[in-house]
Amino acid sequence: MVSRQSDVDPAVIETAEDIEAMRIRGAATIADAAAEALATQAKRSAATEPDAFERQLRAAAKTLYETRPTAVSLPNALRYVLRGMDGETVSDRRATTIARAEEFQRELAQAQTTLGTIGSNRLCDGDVVMTHCHSTDALACLEAALEDGKSLEAIVKETRPRKQGHITARQLREWDVPVTLIVDNAARRSLDEADHVLVGADSIAADGSVINKIGTSGLAVNARERGVPVMVAAQTIKLHPDTMTGHTVEIEMRDDAEVLSEEQRADIASDAGDADDGLVVENPAFDVTPPRYVDAIVTERGQFPPESIVTLMRDLFGDAIGEPWEP
Numbered sequence: 001m002v003s004r005q006s007d008v009d010p011a012v013i014e015t016a017e018d019i020e021a022m023r024i025r026g027a028a029t030i031a032d033a034a035a036e037a038l039a040t041q042a043k044r045s046a047a048t049e050p051d052a053f054e055r056q057l058r059a060a061a062k063t064l065y066e067t068r069p070t071a072v073s074l075p076n077a078l079r080y081v082l083r084g085m086d087g088e089t090v091s092d093r094r095a096t097t098i099a100r101a102e103e104f105q106r107e108l109a110q111a112q113t114t115l116g117t118i119g120s121n122r123l124c125d126g127d128v129v130m131t132h133c134h135s136t137d138a139l140a141c142l143e144a145a146l147e148d149g150k151s152l153e154a155i156v157k158e159t160r161p162r163k164q165g166h167i168t169a170r171q172l173r174e175w176d177v178p179v180t181l182i183v184d185n186a187a188r189r190s191l192d193e194a195d196h197v198l199v200g201a202d203s204i205a206a207d208g209s210v211i212n213k214i215g216t217s218g219l220a221v222n223a224r225e226r227g228v229p230v231m232v233a234a235q236t237i238k239l240h241p242d243t244m245t246g247h248t249v250e251i252e253m254r255d256d257a258e259v260l261s262e263e264q265r266a267d268i269a270s271d272a273g274d275a276d277d278g279l280v281v282e283n284p285a286f287d288v289t290p291p292r293y294v295d296a297i298v299t300e301r302g303q304f305p306p307e308s309i310v311t312l313m314r315d316l317f318g319d320a321i322g323e324p325w326e327p
C-alpha cells in the first residue's frame, strides 16, 4: 500500500499506485515513470526553502521506491535523479532536478536503442526466437533485426499468471512477425524449434545471476539442455550494485488474486475463507537464473558473458551505493 505523505505531490502518489498495481510495468518503463514523477514533484513543489524542497524530493523518491522491490532500475533511476539535484536556492534545485530527470529519460531511450542494435547482431535471417514475459529491452533487439531486413519468427510464452506474453505477441504481430503463442509448460517441447531464447531482466547480480519474470530460470535450464543459446537483454540500469557487497535481490511476492479468484478458492477448499483453510497460494513474481545458464548479457555497452558483468558494474557504479533517497 502506497504511503500518502503530506508533502508528496498527488501525481507522484498516483504513479506509485500505478507501479504497485502494475498498470505501469516493465523495469525500464518503471524507471522512466519514476524519473518523470520526480520531475513533476520538483515542478509542483511549493517549498520556499531549499532544504524543504530537498526533503520533499527525498520523500517522493521513498514513496516510489517502496512500490516494487525487485527491479533495480527503480532505485537506480531515483539515485540518478536525486544526485543531480544541486544549488543553494529552491529555483536552482528545481531546475537541476528537472534537467536531470529529463537527461535520465533521454539516456534510457538511447540505451535501449543501442542495446537493440547490439543484440540484433546475434540474430540471423530466418531465426526463431522464444520469448518470455514482455521486455522492451528484448523487443528492441528484435525490432533492430527487423529494421536490418532480417526475417524472424517468434514463439511467445504466455507467461502466467498475468500473461504479459500477450503484450509481446501483439507488438510482434504489429511488426508482422509470425507468432506461435504457447502455454508456459510447452516451452521445453517448443525449444526444438527455437534458435534463441531472448529474455529481459529486472536485476542483474554481481555474479551474473539474472533476476527476471518467474519461469525464466526453468526456461534457461531447459534451453541449456536443448542447446539453445540464452540471450538476456538488459540496459546497465538493470545492474544491481548492492549485490557487489553481498546483498541479495528481494523477490516480490504478489497477491493470491493474480493466481486464484475467491470463487476458484472456494471451489478447491470447501472451508475457504478460514485463515487455516489449508490452501496457500504462492505467487513469486520473479526468479533467479544462475550465470551458467546464460550465454550473453546484452547491454548498451556491449555484450558480456555473465561471469564478467561485474567488471562493467564496478566501472559504472563504483562502491558507494546507499538508499536512493538518502543524501
Ligand SMILES: O=P(O)(O)OC[C@H]1O[C@H](OP(=O)(O)O)[C@H](O)[C@@H]1O
Binding pocket: 025, 026, 027, 028, 029, 132, 133, 134, 135, 136, 137, 138, 164, 199, 200, 201, 202, 212, 213, 285
Ligand atoms: O525493462 P524491460 O526490458 O521492459 O522489462 C524487464 C522485465 O520487467 C518485467 O517485469 P514486470 O512485468 O514489470 O513484473 C519482466 O520481468 C521483464 O522481463
